[in-house]
Amino acid sequence: MNRRLLLIILSLLLTVTPAWAQKKSSQAVKPLSGLYITIDAGLLIPSDKQANFYNGDSRSPNNLMRVLKSEMYGTQIWSDLVDRQLISPSAIHDYGEFMVEEYADMYYRLTFQMGVGFRYVYDNGWGWLARFDISEMTAAGQFLLSSNNGTGILGSNNYVVCGIYGRERRVLIDLGISKRIPLTELIDLDINTGFDVNNTKVEKNGIRVPDSKGRNYSILDVWGGQSPYTGIGTYEYINQGGIGIGYFGSVALSYKVPVGAIDFGYTYYHMQTKFLGYNEEDCYAPQHNIFLRFNLNNFSFLSKK
Numbered sequence: 001m002n003r004r005l006l007l008i009i010l011s012l013l014l015t016v017t018p019a020w021a022q023k024k025s026s027q028a029v030k031p032l033s034g035l036y037i038t039i040d041a042g043l044l045i046p047s048d049k050q051a052n053f054y055n056g057d058s059r060s061p062n063n064l065m066r067v068l069k070s071e072m073y074g075t076q077i078w079s080d081l082v083d084r085q086l087i088s089p090s091a092i093h094d095y096g097e098f099m100v101e102e103y104a105d106m107y108y109r110l111t112f113q114m115g116v117g118f119r120y121v122y123d124n125g126w127g128w129l130a131r132f133d134i135s136e137m138t139a140a141g142q143f144l145l146s147s148n149n150g151t152g153i154l155g156s157n158n159y160v161v162c163g164i165y166g167r168e169r170r171v172l173i174d175l176g177i178s179k180r181i182p183l184t185e186l187i188d189l190d191i192n193t194g195f196d197v198n199n200t201k202v203e204k205n206g207i208r209v210p211d212s213k214g215r216n217y218s219i220l221d222v223w224g225g226q227s228p229y230t231g232i233g234t235y236e237y238i239n240q241g242g243i244g245i246g247y248f249g250s251v252a253l254s255y256k257v258p259v260g261a262i263d264f265g266y267t268y269y270h271m272q273t274k275f276l277g278y279n280e281e282d283c284y285a286p287q288h289n290i291f292l293r294f295n296l297n298n299f300s301f302l303s304k305k
Contacts, residue, residue, distance in 0.1 A: 056143065099146055176194015196269065259297070
């Protein structure tokens with residue numbers, strides 16, 4: 001789905017012709033140069049490669065079996081599944097007999113990226129840029145819950161389908177160079193490239209068991225690697241994300257207006273997304289951004305008359 005959406009948007013971008021702009025008057029349109037403030041917003045299409053950090057398997061610090069087989073939460077989960085007649089209490093006597101039949105193959109949902117920045121464009125079209133963007137991303141999936149002895153799950157599939165999710169916040173800093181190539185009097189082709197630094201903060205990781213009350217159970221490890229039990233203390237949460245680096249390239253059609261320019265374009269990122277103790281050796285993945293950007297360099301409308 002993500003690939004089809006990306007191809008459709010890119011096709012629209014690449015087939016837009018600036019011929020209509022030749023009929024427009026160029027009055028009040030200044031040469032595009034000088035210092036600009038940029039404001040951007042767009043659709044973020046992340047790679048699902050790193051989403052499995054949130055699937056709760058043994059590689060993740062947030063091991064969901066630690067919660068399923070815990071005194072604090074396991075009893076409630078077992079009771080809820082019995083009440084909904086999803087498991088047989090005569091076969092699965094308590095939460096200690098739970099096991100995961102299949103861990104989730106996680107994916108990131110489409111989200112938005114927003115930010116601000118600065119750029120300077122010289123008279124020859126070359127320039128430099130600095131951008132600061134932020135996004136909040138949600139990973140989702142389903143895991144299959146069964147029992148140690150393979151019995152006691154009611155229904156034809158012999159397992160219970162449970163939801164699992166994660167949420168993170170990413171801050172992205174782009175530093176690079178740009179080149180603007182005039183296509184018509186009002187439209188430029190804007191090309192950017194450079195490197196980026198990102199910081200990922202893991203905010204949530206939890207499971208949803210199909211009970212009547214729609215309960216969520218956090219599996220984010222705040223117990224120092226222990227299984228939670230009644231009376232256990234919690235530790236100060238240490239961010240499980242990290243700082244990564246990468247590079248980017250973007251292309252946009254830029255329509256000049258009296259206060260600057262409006263860009264519609266696409267950015268490709270190839271960047272590290274680091275998670276604590278999970279993917280230190282394999283943390284590079286692509287990321288795509290379809291954006292609308294406002295470049296402002298005429299602030300006369302703020303002046304008092």
